[in-house]
Amino acid sequence: NPVQVFDDTGGFGFQSATVTIDIGGCTATDFINITWVPFDVPEVVSDMTICQNSVVQLAEQIESLSTTYQWTPEEGLLPSAQVSGPFAMPDQTTTYTLVSTAGTGDTACKDTASVTLTVLPADIDIDQGDTTFICLGETATLTNTHTPNALDIMWSPSEFLTVISPEEVEVTPPASQYYYATIETADCVVTDSIWVQVDSLPDLSIMADPMKPSYCEGEEVLLSSPTYEPAHFSAIEHFWDPNGPGAQTPDSFLNMVIIALEDFTYIRTTTVNACTSVDSIFIKVTPVTSISVVPSDTTVCPGDQVQLTIEGPAELTEFMWMPPDGLSCTDCREPIATAQQSVTYQVEAEFEGCPVGASATINVPSQFFSYTGPTVVCPGTTVLLNSIFLPGAIYNWTSSNGSVNTTEPQPSTTLNETTTFNLTASLGECTFETSFTIEVLEDFTVSVEQPGTSCPGDAVTLSAVADPSSPNINYSWTNATTGQMVTGNPVTVNPVETATWTLTATDACFTNTVDVVVEVAPQFGVTVSPAQDNVIAGTPSTFTASATTAGIDFVWQEIPGGAQVGTGPSITVTNCESQQYQVTGTDFNGCTQTAFAEQIVSDAFSVGTPILLAQNGDTIVFSDPLMGVDSAIYEGEQVEMVVEVTPPISGATYIWVVNGDTITTTQDPSSGLLFLPEVSFDINSFFEVIVVGPSGCDDRGVLEHFILNNPVEAPNVFTPNNDQKNDKFALVSLRPVEILDFRVWNRWGKLVYDNKDGQGFWDGTINGKPAASDVYVFSITYQIPGSNNPMKPLRGDLTLLR
Secondary structure (H helix, E strand, O other), X not given: OOOOOOOOOOOOOEEEEEEEEEEOOEEEEEEEEXXXXXXOOOOEXXXXXXXXXXXXXXXXXXXXXXXXXXXXXXXXXXXXXXXXXXXXXXXXXXEEEEEEEEOOHHHOEEEEEEEEEEEEOOEEEEOOOOEEXXXXXXXXXXXXXXXXXXXXXXXEOOOOEEEEEOOEEEEOOOOOXXXXXXXXXXXXXXXXXXXXXXXXXXXXXXXXXXXXOOEEOXXXXXXXXXXXXXXXXXXXXXXXXXXXXXXXXXXXXXXXXXXXXXXXXXXXEEEEOOEEEEEEEEEOEEOOOOOEEEOOEEEOOOOOEEEOXXXXXXXXXXXXXXXXXXXXXXXXXXXXXXXXXXXXXXXXXXXXXXXXXXXXXXXXXXXXXXXXXOOXXXXXXXXXXXXXXXXXXXXXXXXXXXXXXXXXXXXXXXXXXXXXXXXXXXXXXXXXXXXXXEXXXXXXXXXXXXXOOEOOOOOEEEOEEEEOOOOOOEEEEEEOOOOOEEEOOOEEEOOOOOEEEEEEEEOOOOEEEEEEEEOEOOOOOEEEEOOEEEEEOOOEEEEEEEEOOXXXXXXXXXXXXXXXEEEOOEEEEEOOOXXXXXXXXXXXXXXXXXXXXXXXXXXXXXXXXXXXXXXOOOEEOXXXXXXXXXXXXXXXXXXXXXXXXXXXXXXXXXXXXXXXXXXXXXXXXXXXXXXXXXXOOOEEEEEEEEEEOOOOOEEEEEEEEEEEOOOOEOOOEEOOOOOOOOOOEOOEOOOOOEEEEEEEEOOOOOEEEOOOOOOOOEOOEEOOEEOOOEEEEEEEEEEOOOEOOOEOOEEEEEEEOO
């Protein structure tokens, strides 16, 4: 068949075909390639009627790589007229046509579709746009334009809204929010909205730092307002009046730094959208003033007085003159200066709080005189009486001995005796007078007081006397035997043997010497035998002292403490503990030597830790109620204390102590049965035994054990009248108790109750009949479960009342 139909049922999008013709054995062949192009045609919406300002998507949205789309008319289609499904919002009835095309040329595929949107007129617009701005507390007027006319308009929300007319409302919201204007026709509801932005301003009051009534010209001042959180006022803007003099920072800052130049009111305008604040501050400036001191430059003689006066405004205050030397006052306006040398005075003051200053110079002629030589000299010394010369000055020198009488400015003289020199000098009107003395030393003699005999190593004071005395004499002492040298007067030395000391006394001109013999008593030594004795406690030791020199007296003392225990060469001592002794030997010169001895004492016996035994002989182990160990003993309980002494001794005394109180004393290592002392509360107690041997030496052992407070008491009155209150006589206890014996007697000694019923209480009856009101006697023996022994019996009087 010369006509063949091809399709793309396989979905490959491409096919190749070959056609061949055979005529009489001749063949012809041709080829063709067939490409199927995807043709994506969207489904267009049906014609519809819509409200004005309604949005309609004209067709489905297809993302196609092979098909192009073109809508007409193009006006108002979003995002464009070249997509398959644009959005339209027509103001009037409109027919939109879509042409879909796939491929090119004569073989291109095309499809045309259209949709008609019939628009019902209904529109409303708020005239103020999408956003309007107001300041907090202010009112915004909102108006609208709408079609068709004569329709009701609804404004919302109603809060903070006042309706003036359907077309106009006033709103005063406290915070930013949307307002809506809505019209409704038979078929359409149309709404427009506006965002009312409500802004506010922070505290913008302006303060000056420093805060003062006025500022000095040239003073730096900070004009500032309280800080605020920028995020709360994001649109805030500041603008300072650009005409403000002395501004140092940009005019757009909240704060401004200025240099005070003149009186001026600084103004800053701050806005946040519709909010505006104009703030200002007046800066009063005190102009720079000048002062001067009269006289500003003058020449006077040394010691003359000059009246200094400040010339300037009368309002000057806070005067301060420097340096203060020579001024009658330093905080006044007109001080008197007394100058001994040239000086420039500076003065500072305040004018309306601003500093001002000036200076004045007082010129004083240079020194007439200066003596720089020695004031103490040797005979024959030549000195220069004046080391300086003031040109033009007239000098007149005299002396106390007549050796000097000259007008030379700088005379020299040779001295052989102490002399006073007088000088009178003048220069113009200035006169200078002075006198000074130069001492000429005289030769002197020196002597030393002979010290008494001293003990070896004792301190000896050597003292010299010079005639005539002078503070300018230096003293040096030398030991002729050892070469030791010390300086000063007096001096202290510690000689160990007799020696000659030579004193050399020297001043600036003369030297004198003198010898002195320092007598030292002969050295001797003391020893003790034995130096150490090891004994058993209570055993005596004898110590004997000897000296290298005869005629020595001995004194024995305990160390430490110093208690004297004997005199003479020997002592015999007995101790329970180790003890050291010092023996001091003294010769006829009062010189002493010491030696030491020690008695080292070993214990004669040792005492172990006491053991507590119950009445049945069982050992009572350590108890701690806090740790839950159950071996309790109570106050009033009977126990026995025993102890082991190693080695066993006879003739010893055993003192048994509980909590510091002696309970009993025995002659054997057992206390026998004893009652534990009363305690006010459970207490960790100390059981101690002190063993005193026949020699009087003792040792001790200590045991810790809790003694528990006995909580059991017996009342002294009861009222068995069946009122359920105090009807029975029984023990009162916080712990369970076991009654071992419970008996009651009347005043004549007759037994009226013996607990044979095992009740552990008396109900106030005798043989089943009420007992008479009277006083009875009771005895109760009990034991607390967990304890080791019965408690001490409770006995006493009991009153029965009915």
